[in-house]
Amino acid sequence: MAGFTVAVLVHNRFGVLNRVTSMFRRRRFNIKCLTVSETESAAYSRITVSSEGGDTEKRQLIDQLYKLPDVCSIKELHDEDSVSCELLLIKVANEQDTRRDVQDAAQAYGAKTVDYTRESIVMQMTGPTRQIDAFIDLMRDYTILEICRTGVVSLERGDSTIRKNDR
Amino acid sequence: MKLSGADILVRTLIEQGCDVVFGYPGGQIINVYDSLHKYRNELKHVLTAHEQGAAHAADGYARATGRVGVVLATSGPGATNLVTGIATAYLDSVPVVAVTGNVPTGQLGTDSFQEIDITGITLPITKHNYVVGSVEELADTVREAFRLAVSGRPGPVLVDIPKDIQIASCEYVPQPPVQPEERFAAKEMRIRQAADCINESRRPFVYFGGGLIHSGAEAELLELAEKLDAPIGCSLMGISGVDSDHPRFLGMQGMHGHYACSMAMHHADCILSLGVRFNDRVTGNRAKFATNAKIVHIDVDGAELAKNIQPAHALRGDLKLTLRELLPLLRQKDNAEWRESVEKLKAEEQKTVDSREGMTPRNVLLALNRRLGENTPVATDVGQHQMWAAQNLHFHRPRRFISSGGLGTMGFGLGAAIGAQMATGERTVLVTGDGSFGMCLNELATAVSQRLPLVILLLNNGVLGMVRQWQTLFFDKHYSNTVLDRKTDFVALARAFGADGARADTPEQLEAALDAAFASDGPFLIDCAIDKDEFVLPMLPPGGSMDDIIVKIERQGE
Numbered sequence: 003m004a005g006f007t008v009a010v011l012v013h014n015r016f017g018v019l020n021r022v023t024s025m026f027r028r029r030r031f032n033i034k035c036l037t038v039s040e041t042e043s044a045a046y047s048r049i050t051v052s053s054e055g056g057d058t059e060k061r062q063l064i065d066q067l068y069k070l071p072d073v074c075s076i077k078e079l080h081d082e083d084s085v086s087c088e089l090l091l092i093k094v095a096n097e098q099d100t101r102r103d104v105q106d107a108a109q110a111y112g113a114k115t116v117d118y119t120r121e122s123i124v125m126q127m128t129g130p131t132r133q134i135d136a137f138i139d140l141m142r143d144y145t146i147l148e149i150c151r152t153g154v155v156s157l158e159r160g161d162s163t164i165r166k167n168d169r
Numbered sequence: 170m171k172l173s174g175a176d177i178l179v180r181t182l183i184e185q186g187c188d189v190v191f192g193y194p195g196g197q198i199i200n201v202y203d204s205l206h207k208y209r210n211e212l213k214h215v216l217t218a219h220e221q222g223a224a225h226a227a228d229g230y231a232r233a234t235g236r237v238g239v240v241l242a243t244s245g246p247g248a249t250n251l252v253t254g255i256a257t258a259y260l261d262s263v264p265v266v267a268v269t270g271n272v273p274t275g276q277l278g279t280d281s282f283q284e285i286d287i288t289g290i291t292l293p294i295t296k297h298n299y300v301v302g303s304v305e306e307l308a309d310t311v312r313e314a315f316r317l318a319v320s321g322r323p324g325p326v327l328v329d330i331p332k333d334i335q336i337a338s339c340e341y342v343p344q345p346p347v348q349p350e351e352r353f354a355a356k357e358m359r360i361r362q363a364a365d366c367i368n369e370s371r372r373p374f375v376y377f378g379g380g381l382i383h384s385g386a387e388a389e390l391l392e393l394a395e396k397l398d399a400p401i402g403c404s405l406m407g408i409s410g411v412d413s414d415h416p417r418f419l420g421m422q423g424m425h426g427h428y429a430c431s432m433a434m435h436h437a438d439c440i441l442s443l444g445v446r447f448n449d450r451v452t453g454n455r456a457k458f459a460t461n462a463k464i465v466h467i468d469v470d471g472a473e474l475a476k477n478i479q480p481a482h483a484l485r486g487d488l489k490l491t492l493r494e495l496l497p498l499l500r501q502k503d504n505a506e507w508r509e510s511v512e513k514l515k516a517e518e519q520k521t522v523d524s525r526e527g528m529t530p531r532n533v534l535l536a537l538n539r540r541l542g543e544n545t546p547v548a549t550d551v552g553q554h555q556m557w558a559a560q561n562l563h564f565h566r567p568r569r570f571i572s573s574g575g576l577g578t579m580g581f582g583l584g585a586a587i588g589a590q591m592a593t594g595e596r597t598v599l600v601t602g603d604g605s606f607g608m609c610l611n612e613l614a615t616a617v618s619q620r621l622p623l624v625i626l627l628l629n630n631g632v633l634g635m636v637r638q639w640q641t642l643f644f645d646k647h648y649s650n651t652v653l654d655r656k657t658d659f660v661a662l663a664r665a666f667g668a669d670g671a672r673a674d675t676p677e678q679l680e681a682a683l684d685a686a687f688a689s690d691g692p693f694l695i696d697c698a699i700d701k702d703e704f705v706l707p708m709l710p711p712g713g714s715m716d717d718i719i720v721k722i723e724r725q726g727e
Binding site for chain 2: 062066068
């Protein structure tokens with residue numbers, strides 16, 4: 003499946019996330035995940051958007067984003083020259099006959115146990131989206147009670163920054 | 170100098186060059202109206218019958234001048250009544266600033282009386298909008314709204330001002346009018362690549378839209394067409410951008426475009442597309458649209474360049490500046506064969522022209538056309554009459570054809586005509602239909618109270634003609650809810666509002682009525698009877714291609 007990730011630097015103003023997502027909605031962009039947080043400067047927020055579209059959709063999404071006055075800068079992020087990861091919290095049932103397998107899998111993937119009760123185990127894992135998908139898939143053999151993941155955040159490698167890309 | 174927020178708003182509007190605002194008062198904007206009273210000698214306020222009419226008037230003002238049109242409304246229903254007007258301006262890229270009052274900041278979000286989230290509602294139909302957070306920010310927010318409205322691709326901006334901010338006061342320092350963001354030409358490399366492509370073409374076609382008018386690139390466009398030896402066509406929004414009598418001009422293309430224009434575009438091998446957006450009414454079936462042509466698309470809005478069609482060359486930049494750089498790179502052409510085939514298309518079009526006598530839509534509009542001055546603005550509503558006006562009226566100056574293209578807003582015309590008249594000072598014509606006119610005819614009250622010289626030519630066929638046409642052609646003549654059967658006496662109605670009017674059932678009556686209307690110094694309505702089964706032709710069926718074009722329909726009894 004084709005896809006792309008872009009980082010969007012926006013003014014940290016009331017309602018800015020609404021403006022961005024409202025545009026995605028009305029123009030029917032297929033958004034896979036979206037994260038937003040304040041940046042090194044309180045004046046800006048950084049939105050990371052992943053979409054499943056191809057090149058035409060990517061171009062259109064970037065061009066439409068640039069039309070929003072709150073958007074300061076946009077950067078396309080490519081796997082080869084950026085680091086990306088997301089955070090997963092997963093809660094599985096703590097059952098006697100599967101406990102061992104769950105813990106082995108967690109160890110193999112570097113997932114850390116952050117809560118352990120008689121009924122459930124909560125694990126935390128950070129890593130590339132693909133790795134997290136694989137771990138969740140593995141856990142489907144057991145009883146998943148709940149999943150929460152942040153969506154991907156990305157930075158370019160090296161000293162290049164989104165601020166240097168200001169329009 | 171310390172002023173209240175309401176005074177600051179009015180002073181900032183004046184400072185930004187605004188000479189007239191359209192609006193309607195109410196509880197949450199009453200302070201602004203008090204300031205309008207104070208500054209009444211410097212800023213004229215036009216009270217409309219309904220906020221929608223005020224929004225269309227501001228829009229008509231902006232379309233006729235290129236300057237920002239301003240509309241004021243109170244919170245709640247006042248604000249929501251602007252929505253259709255704002256959306257109309259948005260779809261046609263018209264610079265409008267809408268100012269709304271709102272409940273005091275502390276009451277926002279509590280569903281107070283007449284509170285509505287107007288910035289939420291107008292998010293997708295404005296370039297940007299603001300809730301003013303403090304009186305200190307007010308003047309700069311209004312300035313920023315003016316700057317945004319006219320920069321790049323123009324459009325509406327809304328400023329929502331809670332009542333406490335209208336009351337609070339702070340220091341006001343006047344500023345000069347804001348300047349639009351600097352215009353720029355497309356990238357040189359792209360221009361060179363496009364020039365190579367254009368130089369290779371043998372059947373070039375120059376196609377423009379509303380963007381040409383905004384950029385003021387008429388002279389460059391004509392030079393381009395001369396150099397390429399190319400015919401010129403336009404979209405609905407482009408009408409009046411080039412003199413209709415120019416020998417290279419084939420008129421409007423698209424669903425109801427001129428036959429020769431649509432055909433020439435279909436057969437062209439290179440289409441220079443200037444300030445257009447390839448809307449579905451223009452292209453029909455996109456897979457079959459201009460398949461022989463390489464498209465060179467120039468637009469100030471980069472997001473338009475590959476939105477609807479994939480151009481061979483996409484140039485993001487101001488049209489005028491980009492064309493100026495492109496022109497020296499183009500070779501003078503002499504496309505004898507292409508010229509000849511375009512002439513043949515024009516001759517074929519002549520054969521399909523409606524030559525009947527009597528009160529046909531074409532004859533009615535030609536009678537109007539004979540009376541139009543160089544500068545006469547013509548506004549339209551939406552429907553068959555709009556297309557007949559677009560096809561048959563001739564314009565000689567940009568910004569003289571004022572019509573809702575993108576949104577297709579029935580009820581747009583009267584408000585827009587009021588705005589255009591007040592902006593230009595010229596006698597202004599409204600071409601409308603009985604369906605559209607019925608939607609916002611309350612603005613006759615405004616035209617009368619302002620004593621505006623408006624000629625209202627109402628093509629009255631007793632039906633919703635455009636929908637009826639589709640029902641005739643595609644829905645087995647099931648005339649579901651398109652027969653009006655209203656018995657409205659429009660001349661008596663005009664008189665009831667204090668306007669003048671006359672009925673025209675024959676060509677002679679029409680001539681007399683037009684003479685009277687063009688001599689009147691107030692609004693004059695002509696109730697002009699036309700047959701309910703007139704068609705707008707040619708017609709490219711929705712989603713069809715040039716192979717499906719309908720140029721003639723045998724009418725019953727002929």
